[in-house]
Amino acid sequence: EDPQKRRKMPREKEGVGEAIRHLKQQTAPLPKVPVTPDSDDALIKSGWPWRGGIKFNNVSMRYNPISPLVLKNLSVAVPPGTTLGIVGRTGSGKSSLLLSLFRLVEIEEGGGGSIEIDGVDIRSVGLKSLRESLSIIPQDPVLFAGSVMYNLDATGKASPEDAWKALEA
Numbered sequence: 001e002d003p004q005k006r007r008k009m010p011r012e013k014e015g016v017g018e019a020i021r022h023l024k025q026q027t028a029p030l031p032k033v034p035v036t037p038d039s040d041d042a043l044i045k046s047g048w049p050w051r052g053g054i055k056f057n058n059v060s061m062r063y064n065p066i067s068p069l070v071l072k073n074l075s076v077a078v079p080p081g082t083t084l085g086i087v088g089r090t091g092s093g094k095s096s097l098l099l100s101l102f103r104l105v106e107i108e109e110g111g112g113g114s115i116e117i118d119g120v121d122i123r124s125v126g127l128k129s130l131r132e133s134l135s136i137i138p139q140d141p142v143l144f145a146g147s148v149m150y151n152l153d154a155t156g157k158a159s160p161e162d163a164w165k166a167l168e169a
Contacts, residue, residue: 040126048118048125049133051080054101055116060108061100069108070096080118102131 054077061071071093078084086094099105100115103122107113115122122130132155144151152163 040124040129043120043125044129044133048120050118053080053116053118054078055114056097056100057114057116058111059100059113059115060111061096061105062108063105071100071107073111073113098136102134102136103127 056074056076059071059074060069062069074093074097086097088094096105100107101122106123107115117125117133125133144154149160149163152158152166158166
């Protein structure tokens with residue numbers, strides 16, 4: 001066997017190993033978002049969100065530790081009662097904005113950024129409480145398997161009368 005070839009093999013193996021490590025990092029599942037304890041009970045019982053004002057303060061976000069930032073130092077305030085449409089070209093951050101608001105992906109730690117609803121940092125609110133407090137109307141309508149009532153209120157909290165009022169509005 002060629003001695004030169006034997007010297008080359010470890011370097012090739014290192015290259016393959018590095019490529020495999022890089023591939024694993026790129027395809028690793030996103031870390032699970034931590035669920036805060038039930039410390040938000042008092043907040044939710046107080047009727048939060050009270051008015052619905054949303055503030056993104058210097059928010060940066062990426063999908064995994066080695067990917068580029070998809071939101072970089074974003075600051076925007078949405079006053080209470082505002083109906084907002086988010087538009088933009090592909091890759092402009094529309095989905096990333098919503099994913100961070102619903103905490104499906106966490107914003108960058110250590111950057112001083114925060115997302116607040118009525119002055120409350122959403123990281124201090126449990127995921128279940130946060131997501132039950134938010135609504136989104138997608139561009140393309142989606143029907144879930146189930147009844148019309150279930151599609152109107154998947155949480156089961158609305159009365160049939162409220163559902164009819166929503167349909168008539």
